[in-house]
Amino acid sequence: MDYPQLLFITSPLFFFILPLVYVFQNRLNVKSKYWFMHFVFPILMLILFIPTILMNDNDKLSMYHADGINDPIWLVLLYLLFSIYYSIKTFIANKEHKALLLNTSANNDIELQLFSNKLIFLASVCIIIIPISLLIQYLDFNTKVVDKFLFIIFSLIPHFIVISISNIKTFENSNEIRIEERQTSVVEHENLDTIKSELTGFMMKCKPYLRQDLNLQTLANLVSWNRSKLSMVINKGFGKNFYDYVNEYRLEAVVEKLNSGKHKDYSLDYIVSECGFKSYVSFYRIFKRVKKKSPKDYLRHLKSQ
Incomplete structure (x- = not known):
């Protein structure tokens, strides 16, 4: 030593x-x-x-x-x-x-x-x-x-x-966010199914998930709710966290474009970015988790049809 x-x-x-x-x-x-x-x-x-x-x-x-x-x-x-x-x-x-x-x-x-x-x-x-x-x-x-x-x-x-x-x-x-266990219910006097339908309708009509910079506060402002209510609806109503909730909409947007053949005219990276994903890695991981196959295998399956 x-x-x-x-x-x-x-x-x-x-x-x-x-x-x-x-x-x-x-x-x-x-x-x-x-x-x-x-x-x-x-x-x-x-x-x-x-x-x-x-x-x-x-x-x-x-x-x-x-x-x-x-x-x-x-x-x-x-x-x-x-x-x-x-x-x-x-x-x-x-x-x-x-x-x-x-x-x-x-x-x-x-x-x-x-x-x-x-x-x-x-x-x-x-x-x-x-x-x-x-x-x-x-x-x-x-x-x-x-x-x-x-x-x-x-x-x-x-x-x-x-x-x-x-x-x-x-x-x-971020100090205003609390994990699900610590949230107080802000929808206990409202019909949860009605609120879920309202949020789903807004997501389908306005497609805010296409924004790559979307966060909880931004979406709450767009839907005219406070973010405690939005977080509660997503966590309790849909059984998901905000990250998965939004990215699953983005994933379905990508799948819709692939099924329509848009990948024949544009690169997959471009389509992924257009649908709100900032990185291909994030898209790939959620695609594998939800679809149980890789994007490459999915495209190969579309080509064989």
Whole structure:
């Protein structure tokens, strides 16, 4: 080890990474109030580790090369409890963020946001694996394999976080959106079937889904509803999130054009864009999910008829 002064830094850093991931996830959920409180305990742990960090280089190296785990069992158990607590809180916040995204926008910039959401989830999974692996070492004296595994996992976490940060965008008024479980019913005194028919009629007649920049607020303005009512009707009435609801209209518009033979005169990319999809990747995924075949197979089927 050429830099013994860097040894044992990872232990206090572990207690900072967990709250950092959670605070970052809450930042995406527009819930950053009192974020600094999550770093009180990590700072206390850092103070506790100062004597070890300030040890002379020879003592650090001897501890580093010693067989087994240098951390006492109570510290490893503290790692585990701490990681379980923050990982569970991050998983819950992550689920809320995904619902927030899917009920906010149907333009395809949301794909990157969902990708970031998954990366944060993976970071949380990797973090909780670390103390579990440490506990395994207490039961298995062959620590070399586990040590390498821990190193790989720990090195992946910053990459997940950095990539997710680079893909994040803030949706306007996103703090006004609440996931379905937290919505209060704004249609309880109205006939849900009537409201659904009204929305369906508007979608069929005005075709707002052809706009690539369509989001929940825009559609609510167009149909002259508030967006809590629109979100409730889509979630409760149709059993879908806003993203799927709008993209399924776009998909049917594409299928209609393909069935009419428009693909013989225009490229599929052009047709997909004309029907409101901003990216072919989003169209392809929803096409495979709904039609159970690829667009290429569907076109081949049309040609054979």
